[in-house]
Amino acid sequence: MDVFSPFKIKNLIFKNRFIRSATHDWMGNEDGTISDRQLALYKELARGEIGFIISGHSCVEFPRGRAGIRQNRIDDDRFIDGYKKLADVIHEARSLFAIQISHAGLQTNTNFTNGVEPIDHNTIDANDIGVLVDAFTRAAVRVRLSGADAVCVHMAHGYFLCRTLFSDSNKREDEYGRSIVNRSKIALGIIDSIRKAVGLDFPIFVKLNSTGGGDKHIEIEELVAVSTLLEEHGVDLIEISGGVVGSKDNPIDRLNIIRIEDEGYFLERARVVRKNVGTPLSVVGGIRSLSLMNEIIKSNIADFVSLSRPFIREPDLVLRLKNGQEKASCISCSKCRNFDGIMCVFNK
Ligand SMILES: Cc1cc2nc3c(=O)[nH]c(=O)nc-3n(C[C@H](O)[C@H](O)[C@H](O)COP(=O)(O)O)c2cc1C
Ligand code: SF4
DSSP: OOTTSOEEETTEEESSSEEEOOOOOSOSOTTSSOOHHHHHHHHHHHHTTOSEEEOOOEESSTTTTOOSTTOOBOSSGGGHHHHHHHHHHHHHTTOEEEEEEEOOTTSSOTTTTTTOOOOOTTTOOHHHHHHHHHHHHHHHHHHHHTTOSEEEEEEOBTSHHHHHHSTTTOOOOSTTSSSHHHHTHHHHHHHHHHHHHHOTTSOEEEEEESSOSSSSOOOHHHHHHHHHHHHHTTOSEEEEEOOBTTOSSSOSSOSOOOSGGGSOTTHHHHHHHHHHOOSOEEEESSOOBHHHHHHHHHTTSOSEEEESHHHHHOTTHHHHHHTTOOBOOOOOOOTTOOTTOOOOGGGO
């Protein structure tokens, strides 16, 4: 068994263990719909034989939940058609596809929210929590209607749900704070509501922060407790990530991953989750070498490996690795974060 072996979750057969982790591309149309540029990008990724492709995060509530410019939206039925086209180009190349749904929470600013004040996870009231549960649920139903194979709920990188979960960012004193069970209530309420709406057979995936909701790393026990609750609530795959967007001390996309010792910077956290939780797992963060990818699968640390930046430089990376290349060429400089559309600086 290695990274090229198939895997099954519910009725989905993954042709290999590669996941293109969610990657916002700044290529969406200004109105939040899917652009022709995005159709071309995803076609290229799928032709590169990535088993499972997760879209960039799509916002479930507009304008309050928007995280950035040219972000795709899924807060209305009119966005389904674009995602249908995206699902089609990916399925034509026989890859699987999920849409990541997210709410920015505090991790945005009024330039992106058309002047509307962002919501604060620490002060939001029960009424607003209900609005958000509804927004995530309707978005997940649209994911299913678009023909995608799964929905991926964003609980990482300091966005709204991530900050509700962990003790370093959730400072509430009410029924949504103080204990791990209370802090998980909003996220689990959303998972339960989505499950009810999309049915038992439709896979629900979660991208989960392993480091907490802020700049400092939380204790590993907290991560295990949240993962256990996600398992109990029927989540089908947990993708272990970490960090907070824009954080110097705890970045999501660490720089200069050149030596194999620096690769897989959330692996140790994934390893502990694996020991305690039965849900299928993936892990993201600086995974570059084929030998490490195979080691992750063979030693059962995770069932999948997720990559983001390497597929910007080499959309055909899976084929290259199959044909003898030993590692991704990406040097993890993150200079591909280009507001006119992601692009590797070496591919100009
Ligand atoms: C340009 C760019 C956009 C990203 N957009 C998202 C996103 O929409 N959702 C998400 O969960 N993570 C996003 N990420 C984080 C990646 O999915 C991944 O977790 C991180 O880059 C570490 O993996 P890597 O070392 O393989 O790049 C983004 C990263 C980059 C570089
Ligand atoms: S610019 Fe290119 S080499 Fe640098 S992180 Fe992005 S894809 Fe990798």
